[in-house]
Amino acid sequence: MANPFSVQTSIEEGISLITLEGFVDAYTAPEFETAMQAQVDAGHHRIIVNCDQLHYISSAGLGVFMSFVEEVRERGGDIKICGLIPKVRHTFEILGFQEIFDLVENEAQARQRFQAA
Amino acid sequence: MANPFSVQTSIEEGISLITLEGFVDAYTAPEFETAMQAQVDAGHHRIIVNCDQLHYISSAGLGVFMSFVEEVRERGGDIKICGLIPKVRHTFEILGFQEIFDLVENEAQARQRFQAA
Protein backbone atom coordinates (compact mmCIF):
# COMPACT_ATOMS: atom_id res chain seq x y z
CA MET A 1 0.00 0.00 0.00
CA ALA A 2 2.73 2.46 0.93
CA ASN A 3 4.55 3.87 -2.07
CA PRO A 4 6.73 6.44 -0.38
CA PHE A 5 8.67 8.85 -2.52
CA SER A 6 12.42 9.22 -2.72
CA VAL A 7 14.86 10.95 -5.02
CA GLN A 8 18.57 10.14 -5.08
CA THR A 9 21.37 11.75 -7.01
CA SER A 10 24.82 10.49 -7.93
CA ILE A 11 27.46 11.47 -10.48
CA GLU A 12 29.57 9.12 -12.56
CA GLU A 13 31.88 10.01 -15.46
CA GLY A 14 30.43 13.49 -15.65
CA ILE A 15 26.86 12.27 -15.96
CA SER A 16 24.30 12.97 -13.23
CA LEU A 17 21.97 10.16 -12.30
CA ILE A 18 18.71 11.07 -10.58
CA THR A 19 16.79 8.03 -9.34
CA LEU A 20 13.08 8.45 -8.62
CA GLU A 21 11.15 6.01 -6.46
CA GLY A 22 7.47 5.78 -5.57
CA PHE A 23 5.17 8.49 -6.83
CA VAL A 24 5.79 11.98 -8.17
CA ASP A 25 2.70 14.11 -7.76
CA ALA A 26 2.05 17.72 -6.75
CA TYR A 27 3.12 16.78 -3.20
CA THR A 28 6.48 15.26 -4.06
CA ALA A 29 7.37 17.06 -7.33
CA PRO A 30 9.06 19.98 -5.50
CA GLU A 31 11.70 17.56 -4.16
CA PHE A 32 12.34 16.26 -7.66
CA GLU A 33 12.60 19.84 -8.89
CA THR A 34 15.11 20.68 -6.17
CA ALA A 35 17.26 17.70 -7.16
CA MET A 36 17.14 18.70 -10.83
CA GLN A 37 17.89 22.35 -10.02
CA ALA A 38 20.90 21.34 -7.93
CA GLN A 39 22.43 19.53 -10.92
CA VAL A 40 21.83 22.41 -13.29
CA ASP A 41 23.16 24.94 -10.77
CA ALA A 42 26.32 22.84 -10.39
CA GLY A 43 26.83 22.99 -14.15
CA HIS A 44 25.91 19.34 -14.73
CA HIS A 45 23.91 19.29 -17.92
CA ARG A 46 24.04 15.62 -18.81
CA ILE A 47 21.33 14.10 -16.68
CA ILE A 48 19.82 10.61 -16.59
CA VAL A 49 16.56 10.19 -14.69
CA ASN A 50 16.07 6.54 -13.76
CA CYS A 51 12.37 5.78 -13.35
CA ASP A 52 12.34 2.00 -12.99
CA GLN A 53 11.08 2.31 -9.40
CA LEU A 54 8.65 5.09 -10.27
CA HIS A 55 5.06 3.86 -10.04
CA TYR A 56 3.12 7.03 -10.72
CA ILE A 57 3.62 10.48 -12.18
CA SER A 58 1.21 13.36 -12.60
CA SER A 59 1.60 16.60 -14.53
CA ALA A 60 3.46 18.16 -11.60
CA GLY A 61 6.26 15.66 -12.21
CA LEU A 62 6.12 15.92 -15.99
CA GLY A 63 6.41 19.67 -15.58
CA VAL A 64 9.80 19.26 -13.92
CA PHE A 65 11.17 17.50 -17.00
CA MET A 66 9.58 20.11 -19.23
CA SER A 67 10.99 23.13 -17.44
CA PHE A 68 14.63 21.99 -17.44
CA VAL A 69 15.15 20.31 -20.78
CA GLU A 70 15.59 23.48 -22.83
CA GLU A 71 18.26 24.88 -20.53
CA VAL A 72 20.40 21.73 -20.37
CA ARG A 73 20.20 21.31 -24.14
CA GLU A 74 21.29 24.89 -24.71
CA ARG A 75 24.36 24.06 -22.67
CA GLY A 76 25.15 20.97 -24.67
CA GLY A 77 23.53 18.47 -22.33
CA ASP A 78 20.27 16.56 -22.24
CA ILE A 79 17.81 14.78 -19.95
CA LYS A 80 17.57 11.05 -20.76
CA ILE A 81 14.66 9.27 -19.15
CA CYS A 82 15.03 5.53 -18.61
CA GLY A 83 13.17 2.56 -17.18
CA LEU A 84 9.59 3.80 -17.46
CA ILE A 85 7.08 1.12 -16.49
CA PRO A 86 4.22 0.84 -19.01
CA LYS A 87 1.70 2.71 -16.85
CA VAL A 88 4.03 5.68 -16.37
CA ARG A 89 5.18 5.59 -19.99
CA HIS A 90 1.54 5.90 -21.01
CA THR A 91 1.26 9.16 -19.07
CA PHE A 92 4.32 10.54 -20.88
CA GLU A 93 2.86 9.50 -24.21
CA ILE A 94 -0.60 11.02 -23.72
CA LEU A 95 1.14 14.39 -23.79
CA GLY A 96 3.48 13.49 -26.64
CA PHE A 97 6.55 13.63 -24.42
CA GLN A 98 8.14 10.84 -26.48
CA GLU A 99 8.56 13.45 -29.26
CA ILE A 100 10.49 15.79 -27.00
CA PHE A 101 12.38 13.50 -24.66
CA ASP A 102 14.76 10.66 -25.23
CA LEU A 103 12.96 7.77 -23.49
CA VAL A 104 15.30 4.77 -23.27
CA GLU A 105 15.18 1.28 -21.84
CA ASN A 106 17.74 1.42 -19.08
CA GLU A 107 20.61 3.30 -17.56
CA ALA A 108 23.25 1.64 -19.74
CA GLN A 109 21.42 2.70 -22.86
CA ALA A 110 21.06 6.23 -21.53
CA ARG A 111 24.84 6.41 -20.97
CA GLN A 112 25.47 5.15 -24.50
CA ARG A 113 23.30 7.92 -25.90
CA PHE A 114 25.44 10.49 -24.14
CA GLN A 115 28.62 8.78 -25.39
CA ALA A 116 27.28 8.71 -28.94
CA ALA A 117 26.25 12.37 -28.84
CA MET B 1 -2.53 -1.76 -3.76
CA ALA B 2 -4.74 -4.65 -4.87
CA ASN B 3 -4.85 -7.47 -2.38
CA PRO B 4 -7.48 -9.68 -3.95
CA PHE B 5 -8.76 -12.60 -2.00
CA SER B 6 -8.50 -16.24 -2.91
CA VAL B 7 -9.05 -19.53 -1.13
CA GLN B 8 -7.73 -22.85 -2.47
CA THR B 9 -8.23 -26.35 -1.19
CA SER B 10 -6.26 -29.53 -1.76
CA ILE B 11 -5.97 -32.88 -0.03
CA GLU B 12 -2.81 -34.86 0.59
CA GLU B 13 -2.39 -37.99 2.73
CA GLY B 14 -5.80 -37.49 4.28
CA ILE B 15 -5.08 -33.94 5.38
CA SER B 16 -6.96 -31.00 3.90
CA LEU B 17 -4.96 -27.91 3.05
CA ILE B 18 -6.83 -24.62 2.75
CA THR B 19 -4.66 -21.79 1.44
CA LEU B 20 -5.82 -18.24 2.06
CA GLU B 21 -4.50 -15.29 0.07
CA GLY B 22 -5.09 -11.57 0.38
CA PHE B 23 -7.56 -10.36 2.96
CA VAL B 24 -10.30 -12.10 4.89
CA ASP B 25 -12.88 -9.57 6.07
CA ALA B 26 -16.67 -9.55 6.28
CA TYR B 27 -16.77 -9.41 2.48
CA THR B 28 -14.59 -12.42 1.77
CA ALA B 29 -15.12 -14.53 4.93
CA PRO B 30 -18.18 -16.31 3.48
CA GLU B 31 -15.97 -17.88 0.81
CA PHE B 32 -13.55 -19.09 3.44
CA GLU B 33 -16.48 -20.49 5.42
CA THR B 34 -17.77 -22.34 2.36
CA ALA B 35 -14.36 -23.92 1.81
CA MET B 36 -14.16 -25.00 5.44
CA GLN B 37 -17.72 -26.33 5.42
CA ALA B 38 -17.00 -28.38 2.30
CA GLN B 39 -14.13 -30.17 4.07
CA VAL B 40 -16.18 -30.89 7.16
CA ASP B 41 -19.14 -32.07 5.09
CA ALA B 42 -16.86 -34.43 3.21
CA GLY B 43 -15.70 -35.92 6.51
CA HIS B 44 -12.24 -34.36 6.39
CA HIS B 45 -11.45 -33.31 9.92
CA ARG B 46 -7.72 -32.83 9.74
CA ILE B 47 -7.36 -29.37 8.27
CA ILE B 48 -4.34 -27.10 7.76
CA VAL B 49 -5.02 -23.48 6.95
CA ASN B 50 -1.97 -21.93 5.32
CA CYS B 51 -1.92 -18.18 5.92
CA ASP B 52 1.49 -17.19 4.62
CA GLN B 53 -0.10 -15.15 1.83
CA LEU B 54 -2.79 -13.72 4.10
CA HIS B 55 -2.23 -10.03 4.70
CA TYR B 56 -5.25 -9.11 6.78
CA ILE B 57 -7.94 -10.75 8.84
CA SER B 58 -10.87 -9.27 10.74
CA SER B 59 -13.23 -10.91 13.22
CA ALA B 60 -15.35 -12.23 10.37
CA GLY B 61 -12.42 -14.45 9.38
CA LEU B 62 -11.48 -15.36 12.95
CA GLY B 63 -15.10 -16.40 13.45
CA VAL B 64 -14.74 -19.04 10.75
CA PHE B 65 -11.91 -20.73 12.66
CA MET B 66 -13.89 -20.42 15.88
CA SER B 67 -17.08 -21.97 14.59
CA PHE B 68 -15.49 -25.13 13.13
CA VAL B 69 -12.79 -26.09 15.59
CA GLU B 70 -15.07 -27.76 18.13
CA GLU B 71 -16.70 -29.97 15.53
CA VAL B 72 -13.50 -31.21 13.90
CA ARG B 73 -11.95 -31.91 17.29
CA GLU B 74 -14.97 -33.93 18.40
CA ARG B 75 -14.39 -36.06 15.36
CA GLY B 76 -10.74 -36.61 16.11
CA GLY B 77 -9.37 -33.92 13.84
CA ASP B 78 -8.08 -30.39 14.30
CA ILE B 79 -7.47 -27.09 12.55
CA LYS B 80 -3.76 -26.20 12.40
CA ILE B 81 -3.02 -22.65 11.39
CA CYS B 82 0.37 -21.98 9.79
CA GLY B 83 2.44 -19.19 8.30
CA LEU B 84 0.84 -16.19 10.04
CA ILE B 85 2.68 -12.96 9.24
CA PRO B 86 3.34 -10.87 12.38
CA LYS B 87 0.55 -8.37 11.71
CA VAL B 88 -2.05 -11.11 11.29
CA ARG B 89 -0.66 -13.11 14.20
CA HIS B 90 -1.15 -10.05 16.36
CA THR B 91 -4.86 -10.03 15.54
CA PHE B 92 -5.14 -13.69 16.58
CA GLU B 93 -3.32 -12.94 19.81
CA ILE B 94 -5.39 -9.93 20.85
CA LEU B 95 -8.27 -12.35 21.23
CA GLY B 96 -6.21 -15.08 22.86
CA PHE B 97 -6.59 -17.43 19.90
CA GLN B 98 -3.11 -18.81 20.56
CA GLU B 99 -4.62 -20.52 23.63
CA ILE B 100 -7.24 -22.30 21.57
CA PHE B 101 -5.57 -22.93 18.24
CA ASP B 102 -2.38 -24.63 17.26
CA LEU B 103 -0.48 -21.83 15.51
CA VAL B 104 2.58 -23.27 13.77
CA GLU B 105 5.40 -21.95 11.60
CA ASN B 106 4.78 -23.68 8.32
CA GLU B 107 2.93 -26.43 6.49
CA ALA B 108 5.56 -29.08 7.22
CA GLN B 109 5.29 -28.41 10.92
CA ALA B 110 1.51 -28.56 10.73
CA ARG B 111 1.72 -31.99 9.08
CA GLN B 112 4.10 -33.20 11.75
CA ARG B 113 1.63 -32.17 14.43
CA PHE B 114 -1.02 -34.31 12.83
CA GLN B 115 1.43 -37.22 12.52
CA ALA B 116 2.43 -36.86 16.13
CA ALA B 117 -1.19 -36.74 17.33
Next chain:
Amino acid sequence: MAAIAKKFTLEVPSSTENLVLIRDFVTRIAQQAHLDEQEISNLELAVDEACANVIEHAYGQDTRQEVIIQAICDEEAVRISVIDTGKGFDPTGVTPASIDSLVTERRSGGLGIRLIKALMDEVSYQIQPGQKNELHMIKRLRKHA
Protein backbone atom coordinates in the same frame (compact mmCIF):
# COMPACT_ATOMS: atom_id res chain seq x y z
CA MET C 1 -0.22 24.39 10.35
CA ALA C 2 0.49 23.18 13.86
CA ALA C 3 -2.68 23.90 15.77
CA ILE C 4 -5.15 23.10 13.01
CA ALA C 5 -7.14 19.88 13.28
CA LYS C 6 -7.45 18.01 10.00
CA LYS C 7 -10.84 16.59 9.17
CA PHE C 8 -11.55 13.77 6.72
CA THR C 9 -14.92 12.31 5.78
CA LEU C 10 -15.79 9.23 3.77
CA GLU C 11 -19.33 8.20 2.82
CA VAL C 12 -19.92 4.85 1.12
CA PRO C 13 -22.84 2.53 0.40
CA SER C 14 -23.51 0.08 3.21
CA SER C 15 -21.84 -2.98 1.69
CA THR C 16 -19.01 -5.17 2.93
CA GLU C 17 -17.50 -4.74 -0.53
CA ASN C 18 -16.52 -1.23 0.61
CA LEU C 19 -14.57 -2.33 3.67
CA VAL C 20 -11.36 -2.42 1.65
CA LEU C 21 -11.88 1.20 0.62
CA ILE C 22 -12.63 2.15 4.22
CA ARG C 23 -9.44 0.44 5.41
CA ASP C 24 -7.35 2.28 2.80
CA PHE C 25 -8.84 5.58 3.96
CA VAL C 26 -8.04 4.90 7.61
CA THR C 27 -4.56 3.61 6.84
CA ARG C 28 -3.62 6.70 4.84
CA ILE C 29 -4.85 9.01 7.59
CA ALA C 30 -2.99 7.02 10.24
CA GLN C 31 0.18 7.21 8.15
CA GLN C 32 -0.21 10.96 7.87
CA ALA C 33 -0.62 11.17 11.65
CA HIS C 34 2.70 9.29 11.97
CA LEU C 35 1.29 6.35 13.89
CA ASP C 36 3.64 3.38 13.85
CA GLU C 37 2.90 0.25 11.84
CA GLN C 38 1.24 -1.62 14.67
CA GLU C 39 -0.94 1.34 15.56
CA ILE C 40 -1.93 1.78 11.93
CA SER C 41 -2.97 -1.88 11.75
CA ASN C 42 -4.92 -1.54 14.97
CA LEU C 43 -6.83 1.50 13.78
CA GLU C 44 -7.53 -0.16 10.44
CA LEU C 45 -8.96 -3.23 12.15
CA ALA C 46 -11.05 -1.31 14.69
CA VAL C 47 -12.70 0.82 12.01
CA ASP C 48 -13.29 -2.23 9.82
CA GLU C 49 -15.07 -3.95 12.72
CA ALA C 50 -17.15 -0.88 13.49
CA CYS C 51 -18.23 -0.50 9.87
CA ALA C 52 -18.89 -4.22 9.41
CA ASN C 53 -21.23 -4.01 12.41
CA VAL C 54 -23.10 -1.08 10.90
CA ILE C 55 -23.44 -2.85 7.55
CA GLU C 56 -24.61 -6.11 9.11
CA HIS C 57 -26.53 -5.05 12.21
CA ALA C 58 -27.57 -1.40 11.94
CA TYR C 59 -28.64 -1.66 8.30
CA GLY C 60 -29.22 -5.42 8.02
CA GLN C 61 -27.34 -5.63 4.67
CA ASP C 62 -29.52 -2.94 3.02
CA THR C 63 -26.97 -1.59 0.53
CA ARG C 64 -29.05 1.50 -0.24
CA GLN C 65 -28.03 2.86 3.15
CA GLU C 66 -24.87 4.82 3.79
CA VAL C 67 -21.99 4.45 6.22
CA ILE C 68 -20.14 7.61 7.23
CA ILE C 69 -16.60 7.57 8.57
CA GLN C 70 -15.18 10.77 9.96
CA ALA C 71 -11.61 11.27 11.13
CA ILE C 72 -10.20 14.24 12.98
CA CYS C 73 -6.46 14.42 13.53
CA ASP C 74 -4.63 16.89 15.67
CA GLU C 75 -1.42 16.80 17.66
CA GLU C 76 -2.99 14.76 20.43
CA ALA C 77 -5.02 12.04 18.79
CA VAL C 78 -6.75 10.48 15.84
CA ARG C 79 -10.49 10.52 16.52
CA ILE C 80 -12.69 8.37 14.33
CA SER C 81 -16.47 8.33 14.28
CA VAL C 82 -18.58 5.78 12.44
CA ILE C 83 -22.06 7.10 11.84
CA ASP C 84 -25.23 5.39 10.68
CA THR C 85 -28.96 6.13 10.65
CA GLY C 86 -29.94 2.50 11.20
CA LYS C 87 -31.73 0.65 13.93
CA GLY C 88 -29.21 1.19 16.71
CA PHE C 89 -28.74 -1.05 19.75
CA ASP C 90 -27.97 -0.88 23.42
CA PRO C 91 -24.21 -1.32 23.72
CA THR C 92 -24.46 -1.75 27.50
CA GLY C 93 -26.59 -4.82 26.82
CA VAL C 94 -23.77 -6.56 24.95
CA THR C 95 -21.70 -8.56 27.43
CA PRO C 96 -18.84 -10.32 25.70
CA ALA C 97 -18.81 -14.06 26.25
CA SER C 98 -15.48 -15.83 26.79
CA ILE C 99 -13.80 -17.13 23.67
CA ASP C 100 -13.98 -20.63 25.19
CA SER C 101 -17.74 -20.50 25.43
CA LEU C 102 -18.05 -19.06 21.90
CA VAL C 103 -15.99 -21.99 20.63
CA THR C 104 -18.09 -24.52 22.54
CA GLU C 105 -21.25 -22.99 21.13
CA ARG C 106 -19.73 -22.98 17.62
CA ARG C 107 -20.45 -19.31 17.27
CA SER C 108 -18.78 -17.35 14.51
CA GLY C 109 -19.64 -13.91 15.89
CA GLY C 110 -19.27 -11.94 19.04
CA LEU C 111 -15.68 -10.78 18.51
CA GLY C 112 -16.12 -7.35 16.93
CA ILE C 113 -16.85 -5.04 19.85
CA ARG C 114 -14.28 -6.88 21.96
CA LEU C 115 -11.64 -6.18 19.31
CA ILE C 116 -12.61 -2.52 18.98
CA LYS C 117 -12.27 -2.01 22.72
CA ALA C 118 -8.94 -3.82 22.83
CA LEU C 119 -7.52 -1.83 19.93
CA MET C 120 -8.57 1.73 20.75
CA ASP C 121 -7.77 4.01 23.69
CA GLU C 122 -11.34 5.22 24.11
CA VAL C 123 -14.62 3.91 22.73
CA SER C 124 -18.08 5.38 23.22
CA TYR C 125 -21.50 5.09 21.58
CA GLN C 126 -24.19 7.70 21.06
CA ILE C 127 -27.36 5.95 19.95
CA GLN C 128 -30.56 7.49 18.57
CA PRO C 129 -32.22 4.57 16.78
CA GLY C 130 -33.32 5.39 13.23
CA GLN C 131 -31.92 8.92 13.59
CA LYS C 132 -28.20 8.92 14.11
CA ASN C 133 -25.99 6.34 15.78
CA GLU C 134 -22.37 7.21 16.38
CA LEU C 135 -19.43 5.16 17.51
CA HIS C 136 -16.55 7.35 18.65
CA MET C 137 -13.07 5.87 18.83
CA ILE C 138 -9.91 7.61 19.95
CA LYS C 139 -6.30 6.62 19.36
CA ARG C 140 -4.00 8.95 21.27
CA LEU C 141 -0.63 9.80 19.73
CA ARG C 142 2.15 8.32 21.77
CA LYS C 143 3.88 11.49 22.82
CA HIS C 144 0.53 12.50 24.34
CA ALA C 145 -0.57 9.08 25.59
Next chain:
Amino acid sequence: MAAIAKKFTLEVPSSTENLVLIRDFVTRIAQQAHLDEQEISNLELAVDEACANVIEHAYGQDTRQEVIIQAICDEEAVRISVIDTGKGFDPTGVTPASIDSLVTERRSGGLGIRLIKALMDEVSYQIQPGQKNELHMIKRLRKHA
Protein backbone atom coordinates in the same frame (compact mmCIF):
# COMPACT_ATOMS: atom_id res chain seq x y z
CA MET D 1 -28.67 -4.52 -6.84
CA ALA D 2 -28.53 -4.03 -10.60
CA ALA D 3 -30.26 -0.71 -11.15
CA ILE D 4 -29.00 1.10 -8.06
CA ALA D 5 -26.38 3.77 -8.49
CA LYS D 6 -23.63 3.64 -5.88
CA LYS D 7 -22.53 6.93 -4.42
CA PHE D 8 -19.21 7.62 -2.70
CA THR D 9 -18.03 10.87 -1.15
CA LEU D 10 -14.63 11.87 0.15
CA GLU D 11 -13.87 15.19 1.87
CA VAL D 12 -10.28 16.08 2.73
CA PRO D 13 -8.29 19.16 3.72
CA SER D 14 -6.98 21.09 0.72
CA SER D 15 -3.40 19.85 0.79
CA THR D 16 -1.33 18.03 -1.82
CA GLU D 17 -0.42 15.60 0.98
CA ASN D 18 -3.92 14.16 0.55
CA LEU D 19 -3.58 13.39 -3.16
CA VAL D 20 -2.39 9.87 -2.36
CA LEU D 21 -5.53 9.25 -0.30
CA ILE D 22 -7.68 10.67 -3.10
CA ARG D 23 -5.99 8.39 -5.65
CA ASP D 24 -6.59 5.32 -3.46
CA PHE D 25 -10.26 6.26 -3.17
CA VAL D 26 -10.67 6.62 -6.93
CA THR D 27 -8.71 3.46 -7.68
CA ARG D 28 -10.85 1.34 -5.34
CA ILE D 29 -14.06 2.67 -6.86
CA ALA D 30 -12.77 2.08 -10.37
CA GLN D 31 -11.82 -1.49 -9.44
CA GLN D 32 -15.31 -2.07 -8.09
CA ALA D 33 -16.76 -0.74 -11.35
CA HIS D 34 -14.61 -3.33 -13.18
CA LEU D 35 -12.68 -0.83 -15.25
CA ASP D 36 -9.54 -2.36 -16.74
CA GLU D 37 -6.08 -1.46 -15.47
CA GLN D 38 -5.46 1.27 -18.02
CA GLU D 39 -8.84 2.85 -17.37
CA ILE D 40 -8.24 2.74 -13.63
CA SER D 41 -4.90 4.52 -14.09
CA ASN D 42 -6.53 7.10 -16.32
CA LEU D 43 -9.27 7.87 -13.82
CA GLU D 44 -6.75 8.05 -10.99
CA LEU D 45 -4.62 10.55 -12.90
CA ALA D 46 -7.53 12.72 -14.06
CA VAL D 47 -8.91 13.08 -10.53
CA ASP D 48 -5.44 13.77 -9.14
CA GLU D 49 -5.01 16.58 -11.68
CA ALA D 50 -8.44 18.02 -10.93
CA CYS D 51 -7.79 18.02 -7.18
CA ALA D 52 -4.26 19.37 -7.51
CA ASN D 53 -5.74 22.30 -9.46
CA VAL D 54 -8.28 22.97 -6.72
CA ILE D 55 -5.60 22.83 -4.03
CA GLU D 56 -3.22 25.08 -5.92
CA HIS D 57 -5.46 27.46 -7.86
CA ALA D 58 -8.94 27.51 -6.34
CA TYR D 59 -7.70 27.63 -2.74
CA GLY D 60 -4.17 28.97 -3.28
CA GLN D 61 -2.66 26.42 -0.88
CA ASP D 62 -4.96 27.39 2.02
CA THR D 63 -5.06 24.04 3.83
CA ARG D 64 -8.01 25.07 6.00
CA GLN D 65 -10.22 24.67 2.96
CA GLU D 66 -11.80 21.42 1.87
CA VAL D 67 -11.82 19.43 -1.36
CA ILE D 68 -14.82 17.23 -2.04
CA ILE D 69 -14.71 14.26 -4.40
CA GLN D 70 -17.95 12.57 -5.29
CA ALA D 71 -18.27 9.40 -7.35
CA ILE D 72 -21.43 7.87 -8.71
CA CYS D 73 -21.25 4.47 -10.36
CA ASP D 74 -23.97 2.73 -12.26
CA GLU D 75 -24.06 0.28 -15.12
CA GLU D 76 -23.25 2.94 -17.67
CA ALA D 77 -20.48 5.04 -16.23
CA VAL D 78 -18.33 6.25 -13.39
CA ARG D 79 -19.11 9.93 -12.82
CA ILE D 80 -16.72 11.92 -10.69
CA SER D 81 -17.21 15.45 -9.45
CA VAL D 82 -14.54 17.54 -7.77
CA ILE D 83 -16.09 20.35 -5.77
CA ASP D 84 -14.57 23.42 -4.16
CA THR D 85 -15.79 26.74 -2.76
CA GLY D 86 -12.70 28.63 -3.88
CA LYS D 87 -12.10 31.45 -6.29
CA GLY D 88 -13.13 29.68 -9.48
CA PHE D 89 -11.92 30.54 -12.98
CA ASP D 90 -13.13 30.74 -16.55
CA PRO D 91 -12.27 27.39 -18.12
CA THR D 92 -13.12 28.71 -21.60
CA GLY D 93 -10.33 31.26 -21.09
CA VAL D 94 -7.72 28.55 -20.74
CA THR D 95 -6.31 27.71 -24.18
CA PRO D 96 -3.71 24.98 -23.96
CA ALA D 97 -0.37 25.97 -25.48
CA SER D 98 1.59 23.39 -27.48
CA ILE D 99 4.06 21.29 -25.49
CA ASP D 100 6.81 22.66 -27.74
CA SER D 101 6.08 26.22 -26.73
CA LEU D 102 5.81 25.27 -23.05
CA VAL D 103 9.25 23.68 -23.31
CA THR D 104 10.71 26.72 -25.04
CA GLU D 105 9.28 28.98 -22.37
CA ARG D 106 10.61 26.65 -19.64
CA ARG D 107 7.17 26.37 -18.14
CA SER D 108 6.45 23.62 -15.64
CA GLY D 109 2.67 24.01 -15.72
CA GLY D 110 -0.15 24.01 -18.19
CA LEU D 111 -0.53 20.27 -18.56
CA GLY D 112 -3.31 19.44 -16.08
CA ILE D 113 -6.50 20.36 -17.90
CA ARG D 114 -5.09 18.93 -21.11
CA LEU D 115 -4.52 15.60 -19.36
CA ILE D 116 -7.97 15.57 -17.79
CA LYS D 117 -9.61 16.11 -21.18
CA ALA D 118 -7.46 13.44 -22.81
CA LEU D 119 -8.21 10.89 -20.10
CA MET D 120 -11.95 11.27 -19.57
CA ASP D 121 -14.89 10.75 -21.91
CA GLU D 122 -16.69 13.93 -20.84
CA VAL D 123 -15.49 16.95 -18.89
CA SER D 124 -17.52 19.99 -17.85
CA TYR D 125 -17.22 22.83 -15.36
CA GLN D 126 -19.89 24.60 -13.33
CA ILE D 127 -18.35 27.69 -11.78
CA GLN D 128 -19.82 29.98 -9.10
CA PRO D 129 -16.75 31.75 -7.71
CA GLY D 130 -16.56 31.66 -3.90
CA GLN D 131 -19.77 29.63 -3.78
CA LYS D 132 -19.40 26.27 -5.42
CA ASN D 133 -17.21 25.23 -8.31
CA GLU D 134 -17.68 21.79 -9.78
CA LEU D 135 -15.69 19.82 -12.28
CA HIS D 136 -17.69 16.90 -13.65
CA MET D 137 -15.87 14.03 -15.32
CA ILE D 138 -17.40 10.95 -16.88
CA LYS D 139 -15.76 7.64 -17.76
CA ARG D 140 -18.22 5.44 -19.62
CA LEU D 141 -18.04 1.69 -19.09
CA ARG D 142 -16.91 -0.02 -22.22
CA LYS D 143 -19.98 -2.10 -22.94
CA HIS D 144 -21.89 1.21 -22.97
CA ALA D 145 -19.23 3.38 -24.63
